[in-house]
Amino acid sequence: MIEAEKSFVIGAPIDSVWDYVRDIGKWASLLPGCRECAIIDEHNSRWTIKVGAGGLVKTVNVLVCVEKWDGPERVNFTYKLESEPVVGGGCYIASKAGPQATDVRLQLRVEGSGPMAPMWEAVCKPLFNPLAGAFTEKLKTEIEQYVGVPALPDADNSGSGSVMAVVVRWLRKLWLAVAGGNQSQSLRSQELLANKDKVMSEQNKQVVLKFINAMGSSDGATAATCLAQDAFTLAKGFGKFAGIRRYDTIVGTIDAFKQLVPTGLRPDIKSVTAESDRVVVEFEGNATTCDGKPYNNQYCMVFTLADGKIKQVNEYFCTILAEDVLWPLIEKMADAIPQS
Amino acid sequence: MIRNLPAKWDLEADVVSIGSGGGGLCAAITAHDNGASAVVLERSDQVGGVTAYSMGEVWIPGNHHAAALGIKDSAESGYRYIKGLSMGYGHDTAMLNQAVHAPVALKYFEDRIGLKMCAIRKLPDYYYPHVEDSLAEGRYLEALPFPAATLGEWQFKTRVSPHVPYSMTHDEIFDNGGLANMINWDFSVMSERLSKDERCAGPGLAAYFVKGVLDRKIPLLTGVNAEELVVDGSRVVGLRATRDGKDFFVKANRGVVIAVSSYERNPDFAKTLGHQLNPVSMVMPGIDGAHLRLAGQAGARVARVPDVSMLGFHVPGEEQEEGVPLWRGALPFLGLPHTVLVNRAGKRFSNEAFYRSVYFALDIIDGATQTHPNFPCWAVFDSQAREKYPFGSLMPGQEMPEELGTTADSIEALADKIGVDVHGLAATVAAFNGYCETGDDPEFKRGTFPWGALMCGDPTRKPNANLGPLLKPPFYAVQLHRMAGGGICAAGVVADHHCRAIGWDNKPIEGLYVAGNSVARLDNGALMQSGITNARGMTHGYLAGRHAAGNPSDLLQKEMDRLGL
């Protein structure tokens, strides 16, 4: 059995997400190479998918059965290829991450059966993870568009002629071809994703480190160059600092931070992990506030990037310490900080 | 006298290869390493050609890998083997030329581009042990797995094959029961190779050459379709291609190498040159006879050798690329136990376990009736075959799709359903089942070619790898289509020993070379020994590249002197 799990945050309330997700036809349209989805009844549908593998394009029919529509938190489903001895299943798990944010986890599995099961799994394996990744990436974008979160800037308008922009444009073109069903391209959906991973991770890492350093030295202008127009940070937790901040607020806060913490955060980076569109950084601050108190918080930030820009940051830090040390200062200076 | 020079050239190189298969890539590499500049033009959006579709077997008598294993062989022995089997339809010098240069070209590419090959153990020559100078092993070579990630941006622009299990080496396949016994293969190896994108067989072989070209920074242009030669009087000086719908003129200071494979995707050429009526094909749609159109312009001579048809079928839902159905070769499955190949009369007509016996029988014409008695034809097998063996991409145990084959509970019912003589088929199966008991097929000698036992049979089956009765219902029949040779064809452009194209006056055409399957098969005549076409591509590329770069090989002359010819 091969398994994959993808989790991500959608910048939309859980009920809007559910509104989208409860329609199985929409799921099908997100799967690369899916040509048709015939709804049989509330639980069953038949998807016709063209998959490219091993130098050929194969049309497979997949019977999908949603065993449980348990909205808005959960959907359980199984599937079965009509002509090949391959079965699988998975579940969709959603939870509220904030008033405007939903945590989504997608668990998927695939399994060969019969005497040739090991072969089917060997063939499915390199396809499965990229396909799951492509699917979740699209799911997120589509839902955000559906509920009206500002759309991705078009790579063609991103203006920069950087290598990254070129790579991204190329990837998009391929991606459109895949989704739009040009076969010689859908053939390579897995490959483009694999390649994208490699190219992207390293460049993304550099963008994120630049951002953290800019943040640490309260350099809003530099930080701004790392952010997408529709970027948002999502401070996790339940205290006063929790919640979403968008582009202007992020940049404004970084600039204003100087007044709260004249030393800057002085981040001491402990680890950086980059994988495809995501960079995770663990670091510790070593700062002194404007009233002379130490402020040494510990952070883990999960960055999601697109087109070489930061789109989303999930921030984890000790909100109790932040509230204790920073909140009184912020209250005093509230006017200096742009409202979110 | 043609003079069709363009007003301006878009690209210039000393040597211009048309086609990015073995022949074109090897010519460019060799030309480059002999001091000339080179470029490769490819019409499709992927490089590697049919070479990358192939099983990747390279057949070279007298190669150094066999010598290292202590196998006694020589180029001269290989020459005698080919000459004997060519039935006089080849040219002696062409056969000798291939024999003496193939081992040299092999060594050259191993030394120059990091090509890594090894001998395939246990794979005998087609005609072993039936003719003199045949060997039980050592002449077949294959590439070691190639790490495709090293191709960088060309990784996914370098073709892989829908036809062959390119994540396994021959040795790995043979060690686990051969092609028939996929059920026993070690799929963890396949899984790992697929994940890492390490390519064996033809995709691996082609990738080595692509890497050689990339390492040399030889421009490799895709989407460039060669349309006509540019000739200045009697010398070929370049060509006109089209790129993005516009003319694209490429100047060749020293030579154009045409290595565009055959014409099998051109039904009219297939009929009139290959005598194949409406063949289906395993190769890319772009293999449509460009060499004949191009070289024809410069007056190149065309020659034909006796050629044959293969058989194929289409598994529903499989495409080669959008809108192009994928056709799979049937021959590897016809010699399996519990399987026979029959004609309309329900009669067997060949040794199903030896490709060449099927080929020639298929195309026979009965002059009394002016019909092809053995075409149409059907593969007939029972559920034992279905349980144990693959049939194309239909895996052991997988249900027979209705669009692919007919299923019935008895042989008689099956014959009736497919429109084959009922008594004929029943009698054929009864007789065949009898042969299976004795392990001897007196009619067509199934199982007497060790090559066929390994490649078309179940090598674990005793006493005869190619015999097993049709007993267990349900029974199945798959009607087969006439199929072209997978790039190997009857007719091609005649070339001299430097691979210069030859005119009808038997004089070389200045500035024009041919390589690979574009070259008339006068170096093997009526024979086709698998693995020889990939070897030809490499050898022709080597010879054309050297000559065009001004450093022609003199080995043939030396060998002829030595042999006193």
Ligand SMILES: Cc1cc2nc3c(=O)[nH]c(=O)nc-3n(C[C@H](O)[C@H](O)[C@H](O)COP(=O)(O)OP(=O)(O)OC[C@H]3O[C@@H](n4cnc5c(N)ncnc54)[C@H](O)[C@@H]3O)c2cc1C
């Ligand atoms: C399934 C299969 C298995 C095989 N297995 C073996 C094997 O194990 N051993 C063996 O020796 N042989 C095998 N063969 C045959 C062998 O691989 C090919 O015949 C051989 O590789 C052909 O090489 P080539 O250099 O002639 O050209 P190819 O590799 O066919 O390359 C020709 C290239 O030219 C391009 N082209 C065509 N027209 C134009 C044009 N006008 N302009 C620009 N480009 C053009 C084509 O797109 C193609 O990429 C197999 C074939 C098949 C189909």
